[in-house]
Amino acid sequence: MTAPLRRSIATVCLSGTLDDKLTAAAAAGFDGIELFENxxxxxxxxxxxxRTRCAGLGLSIDLYQPFRDFxxxxxxxxxxxxxxxxxxxAVMAELGTSTVLVCSSVSPEAIDDDDLAAEQLSLLADRAAAHGMRIAYEALAWGRHVSTWDRSxxxxxxxxxxxxxxxxxxxxxxxxxxxxxxIAGITPGxxxxxxxxxxxKLHMDVLQWSRHHRLFPGQGAFDLPRFVGSVLTTGYDGPLSLEVFNDVFRQSDPARTAVDAMRSLTALEDRLDPVREVPLRRLPAAPALTRHAFTEFTVDGNSGPELREALRGLGFxxxxxxxxKPVELWEQQACRIVLNSAVTRAQAPGxxxxxxxxxxxxxxxSSLRRAAALLAPASPNVREPGETELAAITAPDGTSIFVTRPDDAWRSDFLPTxxxxxxxxxxxxxxHLGLAQPFDHFDEAGLFYQSVLGLDHLATEEYAAPFGLTRSRALADPGRTVRLALTVSLLRRGDWAPAVADPQHVAFATTDLVASAEALTRSGAxxxxxxxxxxxxxxxxxGLSDGTVTALHRHGILYDRDEDGGELLHLYTPVLGGRVFFELVERRHGYDRFGEPNAPVRMAAQRHRRLHPATP
Amino acid sequence: MTAPLRRSIATVCLSGTLDDKLTAAAAAGFDGIELFENxxxxxxxxxxxxRTRCAGLGLSIDLYQPFRDFxxxxxxxxxxxxxxxxxxxAVMAELGTSTVLVCSSVSPEAIDDDDLAAEQLSLLADRAAAHGMRIAYEALAWGRHVSTWDRSxxxxxxxxxxxxxxxxxxxxxxxxxxxxxxIAGITPGxxxxxxxxxxxKLHMDVLQWSRHHRLFPGQGAFDLPRFVGSVLTTGYDGPLSLEVFNDVFRQSDPARTAVDAMRSLTALEDRLDPVREVPLRRLPAAPALTRHAFTEFTVDGNSGPELREALRGLGFxxxxxxxxKPVELWEQQACRIVLNSAVTRAQAPGxxxxxxxxxxxxxxxSSLRRAAALLAPASPNVREPGETELAAITAPDGTSIFVTRPDDAWRSDFLPTxxxxxxxxxxxxxxHLGLAQPFDHFDEAGLFYQSVLGLDHLATEEYAAPFGLTRSRALADPGRTVRLALTVSLLRRGDWAPAVADPQHVAFATTDLVASAEALTRSGAxxxxxxxxxxxxxxxxxGLSDGTVTALHRHGILYDRDEDGGELLHLYTPVLGGRVFFELVERRHGYDRFGEPNAPVRMAAQRHRRLHPATP
Structure with missing residues (x-):
């Protein structure tokens, strides 16, 4: 085999009519589709x-699935x-496709007899062969008798x-x-x-799990590189074909979902071990990240003064x-915040x-080349003459990501005050940064940041918060210099209390939060x-000592502890400028999360503060 | 017992902070709350x-639940x-509550020994009694050893x-x-x-089912009147207390959820059989409904001409x-459509x-008295002098419901053209009417229409549609003169393709759809x-005959059949005026649904028609 692996997507992965789906799959660069009967x-x-339409779009029809309980x-x-x-x-001949999927029977009528199954599938294969077609038999995890790949x-x-x-x-x-x-031991071909x-990983009925919660490779918990490696070892040279039933993808813009899907296959292929003569496409390696260089906020006449006052209170x-441009740089040691009054974001005017x-x-x-290979859109370049070149890409929610040099050359665009x-x-x-994501694009965002920046997926947690269930995905680079917490409401947020329901934030690190808190009290934060x-x-x-609790209480410090004794001390500001806040964080003994159990306490306190600004 | 039953609600039923929840519960008329520790x-x-705050709002704290795995x-x-x-x-004494809930243990440490459980619960009860308190022991359906009421x-x-x-x-x-x-045999008191x-009714892990999918009484599939009847037979005189974990209620406006909750208890109490001396509150009986009198559309300069042309094409x-007022009446036999150019709806401008x-x-x-007792808001009365009084209530999505007299006196407000x-x-x-509902208020709407109009809940179905999963709830009065199909996207709809994703419609009845379709073809519909x-x-x-399929095909008629041989023939118009359409329906042999399996076909065809108005 010398051709690279082809890439396909099942039409059921995408929202819309067949027209919408084919257009989206072709635009994202897929080679073929699995056509669902519906x-x-x-x-x-x-x-x-x-068939003609697919051919015109450069898509083959790789699989058709018209049978159940055969x-x-x-x-x-x-x-x-x-x-x-x-x-x-006859329909398949018209479609120009030659592989039929036959799933193992779920019918109560099915007989538990492998010889009978083999015999009847052979009869079907005879008929298929007469049309130049072939039968691919698949064990459904909930098949009546055949539910494992080895039995199939x-x-x-x-x-x-x-x-x-x-x-x-x-x-x-x-x-x-x-x-x-x-699987590697299956007869070649x-x-x-x-x-x-x-x-x-969910604890639920496997059929429901499959029908509603599948994700693209890299978005969930399965070890797909190992699985695909085993299959390629058998000499498999057909397409890598995505079949993802997901309630959110079913209702999201298919053009974006198809790009997300292609990104997932690209990142997966990059992680495959070399197998025989398969020519694998490789991505530029993800370079080491050295820090959060700066975080930029858009502000206006109302939110600007509030953020400036808060930053001064925090010692900036x-x-x-x-x-x-009307852009300010605020600093404290390696914490850099940029306040930009020049642009406004459509998502949150004001x-x-x-x-x-x-x-x-x-x-x-290399970071940017990798991003481009992963279909990350480039941000429009707004550099003025004489300014440092700051190349940027755009994250799924529209946020720009600048990739800067370790020497902080970008600082020369700022004149000292x-x-x-x-x-x-x-x-x-x-x-870390806390980035609330739009509902339709949470899993897309997770894969985007992981694959483009080379971050690890540390954990995904869910918790009941005052305004609804929340999911949080923790990402970090291997050296733990760049951490991101992506959050989303498990259902799209209702119309009620939206202002404090999904704020964004920057968390600053300290090695002694009690000392930092005392300094803040003195500076009137x-x-x-x-x-x-x-x-x-x-x-x-x-089971904390009274003295410890008293010290935490005095400064409004929240606390969390993990199973290995790692500890987190942290405190928050109220919501500022309508939708953002700051956090101060002290990690002890290797604590590697974000204090998620305290998020509901923070949300309730931020709402109380908003409704009753004068009272404690 | 001579006092009516008290009504309570667990704080976990409602979204927001405790402040939000108490305010909402009190405003909806609850007598007490269950306080959740979080x-x-x-x-x-x-x-x-x-405690003081609750007392000021007229709420008692009826239950507190601070233990697990006791x-x-x-x-x-x-x-x-x-x-x-x-x-x-000590906390409970401060709260002024005297009943503690202890759920059966789920801990792997728990010992399967009823004597030991009884002994240890007695020790706890001793301590409680010393404080003037008492212990209510509950079998969780997923308790480690104690998972049934009879074992508890x-x-x-x-x-x-x-x-x-x-x-x-x-x-x-x-x-x-x-x-x-x-349960009726439990010792009194x-x-x-x-x-x-x-x-x-869901096929899923019972813990997940309980934590995410509970509903208020009357919104689901359980026979609650029978259950409550058994409990009251034991002489129970405590509150009817709602404990509903629901992902949507967790994020919806708590003021509305609390009213929905109170409506559910009111409707439930009305359905209880008389028990001993319990003084049950009764609703005015739901009078028989005689027909859909008329359906009113708001139209403007763009949508008005399109709807008028469509109605003429349908033979109106x-x-x-x-x-x-600039309001037109269109008729065909007992089908009445009113086009109102005087008002616009904020929900769908234009x-x-x-x-x-x-x-x-x-x-x-009586219908209106019943509606008022069920907390249905009255619509503002916009009657001019000399006009027929048309009393109306407002449904959860803002739609007005007029309740008219069987003699159609309202027609005298219209001058013949x-x-x-x-x-x-x-x-x-x-x-029937097809009414797409706002995501946060689907279950509320179901209970509202059922209880206020006295409709039966025939079925709830879910299906995969081109723009996402859809849930449909079928309601009808016992005489099948008024039918409603409420629909909602299972997740809040994304931003993509919203126009054809949740239209509303009116379905007209015919006794011979093929004949009607032929007439429509002649009239250029x-x-x-x-x-x-x-x-x-x-x-x-x-397995339809070729002749039957050809006849259906010729007129674009869709077909469905139920398990009892009931048949539905129906056809649709494209989406009109941005968000509505009409349907023609012939029911045969007692078919009692709405042809839900054909809804995805209709949606795809309506979208195709919208994108390509000129092609077939």
């Missing part, structure tokens, strides 16, 4: 018109099934028919915690088709003014918002009051 | 301040648990402690398909607390003009929309083209 039924074109049935049912098959072969392989092996092979679907194998290593889906100094994050890379050019540096509060740099009841509960939950 | 922890008030544990764990209990009794009752009976009784929760009993009849929740005549439905009642005054009646197309009346592929699939699915 998409054909509601399409205004005949099968041969669909095999291991009583004789009269078999006759009806074979008659039905002939009609479907035993049946195919027993049949020994050249037009009968296997379809392997990563979900059906990995959802059962099956070890995919044995007998895997006819490979379907890929990731998924979060207004150190620089941009040469040509409110402050994080409009850009700048990440320092040891090799910015000459302001006397404030004593500061011991804040040493940015610990406005911090978020934490209810007394929280501390009563905290003592009971963690 | 709501106390994040509140800015001490327990005694919470009973049937090793001795050292028991000591720690009792010490913790003392601290919680055996333990309480064995303990024989006056301060130890049962808490019964309808979800934990009915989710296990347990027969509640035996030993049910200390009653929690109520409904739920849809513009028969009447309102005496004082697009046509169903702004009002008028239902004819055999006793309009004198237009020659069109020959018509055999449409005899309104079969614009109907929705249905793809050829649909008919190829239809023949295979239902």
């Amino acid at each position: 998409d054909l039924v509601v399409a205004p074109w005949s099968p041969s018109e669909i 095999e291991a049935v009583p004789a009269d049912r078999l006759r009806a099934n074979l008659a039905r098959a002939e009609r479907k072969f 392989w035993r049946i195919v092996e027993r049949a020994g028919h050249p037009a009968l092979g296997l379809c392997l679907d990563s979900f059906h194998v990995l959802s059962r915690d099956a070890d995919p290593a044995g 007998k895997v006819f088709f490979l379907q890929l889906a990731d998924a979060p 100094t207004h150190t620089g003014q941009h040469r040509t 409110a402050a918002a994080i409009s850009a994050l700048a990440i320092s890379s040891s090799d910015p050019l 000459g302001e006397t540096p404030a004593p500061g509060a011991g804040l040493t740099g940015v610990d 406005i911090l978020l009051p934490v209810p007394d009841n929280y501390y009563a509960d905290l003592a009971a939950r963690f | 709501d106390l922890v994040v509140a800015p008030w001490s327990p005694s301040e919470i 009973e049937a544990v090793p001795a050292d764990r028991l000591r720690a648990n009792l010490a913790r209990a003392e601290r919680k009794f 009752w055996r333990i309480v009976e064995r303990a024989g402690h006056p301060a130890l009784g049962l808490c019964l929760d309808s979800f934990h009993v009915l989710s296990r398909d347990a027969d509640p009849a035996g 030993k049910v200390f607390f009653l929690q109520l929740a409904d739920a849809p 005549t513009h028969t009447g003009q309102h005496r004082t 697009a046509a929309a169903i702004s009002a439905l008028a239902i004819s009642s055999s006793d309009p005054l 004198g237009e020659t009646p069109a020959p018509g197309a055999g449409l005899t009346g309104v079969d 614009i109907l929705l083209p249905v793809p050829d592929n649909y008919y190829a699939d239809l023949a295979a699915r239902f």
Whole structure:
């Protein structure tokens, strides 16, 4: 084999009509599709018109799936099934596709007899072969009798028919915690088709899990590189085909979903071990990240003064003014905040918002080449003559990501204000950014940041917050210099109380939060009051000493502890400028999360503060 | 007992902070609350301040739930648990509440020993009694060893402690398909607390089902009147208390959710059989409904002409003009459509929309009294002098519901146009209305229409549609003269393709759809083209004769059949005026649904038509 692997997507992955889906798949660069029968039924074109349309878009039709409950049935049912098959072969000939998917039966009628299944599948394969077609047999994880890949392989092996092979679907194998290593032992050439889906680990009925919660590779918890590696070892040279049933993707813009899907396959292929002569496409390696260089907020006449006052209270100094634009640089040690009054964001008119994050890379050019290979859109370049070139890409929610050099050359665009540096509060740099994501694009955003910046997916957590269930995805680079917390409401947020429901924030690091908090009290910082009841509960939950609780309580510091004894101390400001806030963070003993259990306390306190600004 | 039953709501049912929740519960008329510990922890008030605040709002605190995994544990764990209990009794004394909920243990440490459980719960009850408090023990459906009400009752009976009784929760009993009849045999006075929740029948892990999908009584599938009847038979005189964990309610406006909750209890109490001396509150009976009197659309300069042309094409005549307003009456037999150019709806500026439905009642005054008792808001009265009084209420999505007299006196507000009646197309009346609902208020809307108009909940179905998963709830009065189909996207709809994703519609009835379709073809009606592929699939699915399929195909008629041989023939118009369409329906042999399997075909065809108005 010398051609690279082809890439396909099942039409069921995408929202819209068949027209919408084909257009989106082609635009994202897919080579082929799996056509779902429902998409054909509601399409205004005949099968041969669909074939023509696909060909015009550069798409092949790689798989069609018109059967259910075919095999291991009583004789009269078999006759009806074979008659039905002939009609479907005619449709397939019109479509110009030659591989039919047959899923293992879920019917109560199905007989638990592998010999019978092999015999009946052979009869079907005979008919298929007469049309130049072939049958790919797949074990559904909830199949009535055949629910594992190895049992489906035993049946195919027993049949020994050249037009009968296997379809392997990563979900059906990995959802059962099956070890995919044995797949490498399948007779070469007998895997006819490979379907890929990731998924979060969920404790639920496997059918529901499969139908509603599948994800693109890299968005869930499955080890797909290992699975695909096993399949490629058998000499499989068909497409890598995505089959993802996901409730959100079903309703989101298919053009964006298709790009997300292609990004997932590109990132997956990059992670495959070399297999025989398969020519794998490789991405530029993700260069080491060295820090959060700066974070830019858009502000206006209302939110600007509020953010400036808050930054001064936190010990920041207004150190620089941009040469040509109404843009200010605020600093404290390695914490850099940029306030930009020049632009407003359509998403949140009038409110402050994080409009850009700048990440320092040891090799910015490679970082950008990798981003381009992963279909990250480039941000429009707004550089003025004489300014440092700041190349940027655009994240799924529209935020710009600048990739900067470790020498902070970008600072030369700012003229010193000459302001006397404030004593500061011991804040040493940015610990993490908290980025609330739009509902339709949360999983897309996770994969985007992970793959483009080379971050690890540390954990995904869910919690009940005052305004609805929230999901949080923790990402960090291997050196833990760049951390991101992506959050989303589990259902799209209602119309109620939106202002404090999904703010964005910057968390600054300190090595001694109590000392920092004392400094802030002296400088008159406005911090978020934490209810007394929280501390009563905290003592009971963690068995902390009275002295410790008193010290935390005095400064409104929240606390969390992980299973390995890692500790987090943190405190918050109220919501500022309509939609942002700051956090101060002290990590102890390797604590690697974001204090998620305290997020509901913070949200309730921020809302109380908003409704009752004068009271504690 | 002579006082009516008190009504409580758990704070977990409502979104927001404790402040938001208490305000909402009091405004909806609740007598008390169950306080969830998380709501106390994040509140800015001490327990005694919470007590004062509740008292000021007329709310008692009926239950507090601070323990997990208390009973049937090793001795050292028991000591720690009792010490913790003392601290919680102190909080309860401050709160002024005397009933503690103890759920059956889910801990792997728990010992399968009813005697030990009884003994340890007795020790806890001793401590509680010393504070004037009592323990209500509840079997969680997923309890480690105690997961049924009868086992929890055996333990309480064995303990024989006056301060130890049962808490019964309808979800934990009915989710296990347990027969509640035996509950009536519990010793009088030993049910200390009653929690109520409904739920849809779902095949999923019971813990997930309970935590995310509970509903208020009447919104799900449980027989709550029977369950509550059994509990009241024991002499229970505590509150009817709602404990509903629901992902949507968690994020919706709590003021509206609390009204929905109170409506559910009011409707439930009305359905209880008389029990001993319990004085049950009764609603005015729901009078018989006689028909859909008329349906009103708001139109403007763009949508008005399009709707008028469509109505003419369907055989309607513009028969009447309102005496004082720019409002037109269009008729065909008992089908009446009102086009109102006088008002615009904030929800859909510029697009046509169903702004009002008028239902004819055999006793309009009783209908309105019942609506008021169920907290249905009255619509503002916009009657001019000399006009017929048309009393109206407002549905959850803002649609007005007029309740009219069977004699159609409202028609006297319209002056005859004198237009020659069109020959018509055999449409005899309104079969049903299709009302897309706002995401946050779908279950509220279902209960609203059911309880206020006295409709039955026929079925709830879910299907994958081109723009996302859709849920449909079918309602009808016992005589099947008024039918409503409420629909909602299972996730809040994305930003993509919203125009055809949730239209509203009126379906007209005919006794011979083929004849009606032929008449429409002659009159030049614009109907929705249905793809050829649909008919190829239809023949295979239902085994219809070639002749039947050809006849359906010729007129673009869709087909469905139920398990009992009932048949539906129906056809659609394209989307008109931005957001509405019409349907023609012929029911055969008692078909009682709405042809839901064909909805995705309709949506895809409507979108195709919108994007390509000129092509078939």
